[in-house]
Amino acid sequence: MKYLKFKNSDEKVPIGKLVCVGRNYAAHAKELGGEASTEFPIIFLKPASNVIFSGESVIHPPYSENLHHEVELVLYIGEDIKNGTDEQAEKAIHGYTVGLDMTLRDLQFKFKEKGDPWTLAKCFDTAAVLGDVVLKKDYQLRGDENISLSVNDTVKQNTSISNMIFNAAQCVKHISSRMTLEKGDLIFTGTPEGVGRVVPGDKLFGEIENIGTIVTQISK
Ligand code: ZN
Numbered sequence: 001m002k003y004l005k006f007k008n009s010d011e012k013v014p015i016g017k018l019v020c021v022g023r024n025y026a027a028h029a030k031e032l033g034g035e036a037s038t039e040f041p042i043i044f045l046k047p048a049s050n051v052i053f054s055g056e057s058v059i060h061p062p063y064s065e066n067l068h069h070e071v072e073l074v075l076y077i078g079e080d081i082k083n084g085t086d087e088q089a090e091k092a093i094h095g096y097t098v099g100l101d102m103t104l105r106d107l108q109f110k111f112k113e114k115g116d117p118w119t120l121a122k123c124f125d126t127a128a129v130l131g132d133v134v135l136k137k138d139y140q141l142r143g144d145e146n147i148s149l150s151v152n153d154t155v156k157q158n159t160s161i162s163n164m165i166f167n168a169a170q171c172v173k174h175i176s177s178r179m180t181l182e183k184g185d186l187i188f189t190g191t192p193e194g195v196g197r198v199v200p201g202d203k204l205f206g207e208i209e210n211i212g213t214i215v216t217q218i219s220k
Contacts, residue, residue: 017046018048018128020188024171027163032195041190046122064106068104071099071100076097078093079183080182098131099186100129100206102126102127103121143167146159147206150206156195157191159193200220
């Protein structure tokens, strides 16, 4: 079992399910050849066993030729919520962190073409990298924090989270209308444009203004 890491708290919270939002920045939907729609974007899951923490290495699966980085704002769900209102959705978010949704883009494109589930493009050991969770009592999200990711000191992704099509509370509200969210669940809110390939030896540095940083390197 894996436990969350918090800034300023020793609470032991087992990590639940990771619920990930697909196309939540219009410019990223475009770069993958899709359209951002006014309907809620696609949702997929990752298991908690995929999680590693900042400082640990992402292991490049040998069956992919195109491992991509996706830096994302991650929401920590601190209380159970089902069919939440706007207020309940906001209240269920107890904190924030930086996350990497590592993706096997070649497998994902193959699955998309065939209409198959993305599962094995998104789920593999080390596919989700997490920073420390900042609790809301220590920091209130403004909604326009900068989010960025560098590979070997070159900036690849860099924008404001205000470019999210659905904001943090809207993501929680929608997901809770489809499945119960429980304490310890994490919501990956989607990645901005600039995703790209990484190879063994690459060093990744992700940052969300006022929330934190994340470092990892790609290993064989
Ligand atoms: Zn993602």
